[in-house]
Amino acid sequence: MGITRTLVLLRVVRPRSPNITAFNKIMSRQIHARRVEGVSKNVWVEFTQLAADYKAVNLGQGFPDFSPPKFVQEAFCTAVMGGPQMHQYTRAFGHPHLVKSLATFFTRIVGHEIHPLEDILVTVGAYQALFCAFQALVDDGDEVIIVEPFFDCYQPMVLMAGGKPVYVPLRPRSEDKMVLSSADWVLSIEELSSKITPRTKAIVINSPNNPLGKVYKREELQEIADLCIKHDILCISDEVYEWLTYDDTKHVKIASLPGMWERTITVGSAGKTFSATGWKVGWAISSDHIIKHMKTVHQNSIYHCATAAQEAVACGFDREYEVFGTPESYFQQLPAMLHHKRNKLASCLESVGLKPIMPEGGYFMVADISTLGVDLKDQDSKDENDFKFVKWLIREKGLATIPVSAFFSPEHRKDFNKYIRFCFVKEDSTLDAAEEILRKWSATE
Numbered sequence: 001m002g003i004t005r006t007l008v009l010l011r012v013v014r015p016r017s018p019n020i021t022a023f024n025k026i027m028s029r030q031i032h033a034r035r036v037e038g039v040s041k042n043v044w045v046e047f048t049q050l051a052a053d054y055k056a057v058n059l060g061q062g063f064p065d066f067s068p069p070k071f072v073q074e075a076f077c078t079a080v081m082g083g084p085q086m087h088q089y090t091r092a093f094g095h096p097h098l099v100k101s102l103a104t105f106f107t108r109i110v111g112h113e114i115h116p117l118e119d120i121l122v123t124v125g126a127y128q129a130l131f132c133a134f135q136a137l138v139d140d141g142d143e144v145i146i147v148e149p150f151f152d153c154y155q156p157m158v159l160m161a162g163g164k165p166v167y168v169p170l171r172p173r174s175e176d177k178m179v180l181s182s183a184d185w186v187l188s189i190e191e192l193s194s195k196i197t198p199r200t201k202a203i204v205i206n207s208p209n210n211p212l213g214k215v216y217k218r219e220e221l222q223e224i225a226d227l228c229i230k231h232d233i234l235c236i237s238d239e240v241y242e243w244l245t246y247d248d249t250k251h252v253k254i255a256s257l258p259g260m261w262e263r264t265i266t267v268g269s270a271g272k273t274f275s276a277t278g279w280k281v282g283w284a285i286s287s288d289h290i291i292k293h294m295k296t297v298h299q300n301s302i303y304h305c306a307t308a309a310q311e312a313v314a315c316g317f318d319r320e321y322e323v324f325g326t327p328e329s330y331f332q333q334l335p336a337m338l339h340h341k342r343n344k345l346a347s348c349l350e351s352v353g354l355k356p357i358m359p360e361g362g363y364f365m366v367a368d369i370s371t372l373g374v375d376l377k378d379q380d381s382k383d384e385n386d387f388k389f390v391k392w393l394i395r396e397k398g399l400a401t402i403p404v405s406a407f408f409s410p411e412h413r414k415d416f417n418k419y420i421r422f423c424f425v426k427e428d429s430t431l432d433a434a435e436e437i438l439r440k441w442s443a444t445e
């Protein structure tokens, strides 16, 4: 059953239990802990449900609507049929086969000998790697610099750890120039530097960036690295889209720059790497003196993630190690396929008068909607403009996307509420269906 059908079936309005209401009345103290205050809104929960309710063509949340490559599907089936141990607990910090495969694979990429048992933590998706990092490394009052736009969970995770998020936006290179590529969005090192205080504990970067698709150049990473080293700051580097770069753009790992291995936590995702987001296998790679604290959070919360899924991901990396750099590699095939989809979506958006920003990496495309002039006065007035527009597009046109202000801090949201995000890791038929909706709409305007 597809995710849309499942979500539609789950949308049964449940009457409030009389027991819960009674309990709330008798409970004389506040039920919730303060750490859940102000972080309950979640763009994925809201828009995935809305897309399902309206059975919209879904270019919203970032997951492929096609299957993972055969070799990992087969590896998963083999694992599931592979005897009792595949169905039981495995090593808490990562299935032995997987940490070995990850260490072998990434030692070659980072250029630093990675110890499978000391330097890697396998997690429930990249989400949990990020959660463990913030919980293990951020203390009350610590400041964490987040480069905007950012994957939305960084902010609530910092807050839940007791930290203070401090934001530095990527800005279009020039306000008057048409912003055509994600490379036109740049970080001001002066601005970043001005945000560093004695309480700054970490800087969070994401390359390729979600939602913009910006891939940081080596020189940009070097400037960030210099600041981290100068001020003794950690770097949390979210690299879940590391294999997805286009037009000869190269992804560089900040951990591979001199002096950065010891202070960088690199976060990865098998969901994004092998087009299997539902498996929820992710990892953090860092020096053992950092990973050991993340292990403490992990062992006292999740303990470990599904054994068979870890085994399948290990087989995937073993295979990729063998074919790395050849046309057989999925890490070449997936970006090649997505390159075509990216261009297809860009032409479609341009043909209906939207202004897309061409991503250098990842599988999202941001477009400026300010030229469209849709009347949104009937939409919820508390919402930002892009939220209103995306809701309108789902309800009225049956097309789901994501509002880009969700990737900005409350203080900068207003400046970026004229953009929406399209996901293109979709079957061509899904992209065609989206194109048809947009064309019909533009023909009636």
Ligand code: IK2
Pocket: 060, 061, 062, 063, 124, 125, 126, 127, 128, 151, 206, 210, 238, 240, 268, 269, 270, 271, 272, 277, 280, 281, 282
């Ligand atoms: N980090 C980034 C930058 C991500 O984009 C994601 C997953 N995003 O998917 C939702 C969307 O943007 O549409 C994660 C971390 C989490 O990855 P995982 O699924 O491995 O937990």
